[in-house]
Amino acid sequence: MTQATAQTRAFVTGFIPAIALLATVAPAHADLKICNRMSYVVEAAIGIDDKAATATRGWFRIDPAMCRVVLQGPLTADRILLNARALGVYGSSPIPQNGSDTLCIAPNDFVIAAARQCRQGQTAAPFTQITPTQADDGNQVAYLAEDSEYDDEQARLAGIQRLLVIAGYDAAPIDGVDGPKTQAALAAFLKSRGLSPEIVQSPNFFATMIDAVQAPSSTGLTWCNDTPHKVMAAVGTDDGKTVTSRGWYGIDPGKCLHPDVTGQPRQIFSFAEAVDADNRTIRLKDKPLNWGGATQLCTRESKFEINEQGDCGTRGLAATGFAAVDMSGGGKTLRFAMP
Structure with a gap:
């Protein structure tokens, strides 16, 4: 896997569904708050564009129906920009966020002073300019929203x-x-x-x-990451009519995750690989650190759900070896460990 394609996958799996920023023009007043009216726990990052210098800062974790102060004091910057991502527990995120500015972020909490030129360990991500409104408490506020337009x-x-x-x-x-x-x-x-x-x-x-x-479960499929690396996983299901592959799910070190398998498939398949901070596949003795098997299913670098499994290569997809998972006991925990 090349660094460029690995970064593409990280970008798609890290962002939340079509974000609507509910904001109109209002004068700067006090602190800036981001409020979450989505059905996901999100992490937000802000970009501050001021006098030709651009900085970014993140991550601010915000639960559904909650707000978080992301910038204190009056808004004096030329522009404020926003990027947000869902937690990895949600698996492959829906539609990526769109934005006109590409700024640098990092996997963990960060402050980047020169955010238009990414350094090692940083990746480029789209940021959307926001124009907050003035709330009743005097603060400036912008909302993260889904198409469903939930209230709090x-x-x-x-x-x-x-x-x-x-x-x-x-x-x-x-x-x-x-x-x-x-x-x-x-x-x-x-x-x-x-x-x-x-x-x-x-x-x-x-x-x-x-x-x-993120804890092991006695029912369904559970992935647990016992490595010091982040693991990206994909699941396959066979319901007797269609074989579907879906990914990617990010699993942090020491955490577990239950992929969203619906219905009662006849067979479940699993593939996972460890990645570094730049989302490049970890290699040990020149071999990729992954956990799979002999069943070839189609995948791609970005978020995917594929219902046709033939001729992966001719369709611009990758043929990836998945392992069949024995679910006869009602539940199965797959633990990804170092060899």
């Missing part, structure tokens, strides 16, 4: 529904609408973790849910 209450509930589905509970559809199905799934989740219903209103509830999703 709906965004929070949709965020809970989404994590319940990832954890293996039937809370679909993810629509931000409460009902018996969502309540039953939530009650089952709380009971299985020994949690009281009161914790749902806790400000740390999303962190609790994400920790649960």
Whole structure:
């Protein structure tokens, strides 16, 4: 895998669905806040463009229906720009964010003073210019929103529904609408973790849910990363009619993840590989550090969901060796470890 294509994959898997920035022109006043009306826990980065100098800073983690101060004091910069990404627990993100400015970011928390010339360990990402509105508290605010246009209450509930589905509970559809199905799934989740219903209103509830999703499970497929490297994984399913491959899912060191496998497929397949900070495949003794098998399924460097598995190469895809996963016990945890 080349560095350029690896960076492309990291770019697509790191960004959240079509972001609508709900903002209009307003005078600068006090702190700048980013508010999340999406069904994803997101991490935001800002770009500050001032007098021909551009800096970036991130990441600011923001739960659904929550706001976060990302810049203190009056807005004096010529332009403020925004980039956001969903947490890796959500797997392959939907539509990448679009933006007219390409600025540098880093995988972990960062401050980059000269953000238009990326150095080692940094990657280029699109940033969107925002023009915040003035909120009732005097702060400037910009919103992250989905096409569903959730309000705060709906965004929070949709965020809970989404994590319940990832954890293996039937809370679909993810629509931000409460009902018996969502309540039953939530009650089952709380009971299985020994949690009281009161914790749902806790400000740390999303962190609790994400920790649960990233822990091994007795049902469904779980990937656990026991290496010191980030792992990118893909899943394949065979329902008897169609074989579908889907990726990429990012799994941080020491974490687990449940890919969103729906229905009851006859067979599940798995492939994973370790990557470095620049999202290049880790190689040991000139061999890629990966975990796969003999079943050839189609993949690509960017986010993908492929329903036809023949002639991968002629269609501009890669034929990748997946391993069949034995799910006869009802659940399977695959642990990725150093050889």
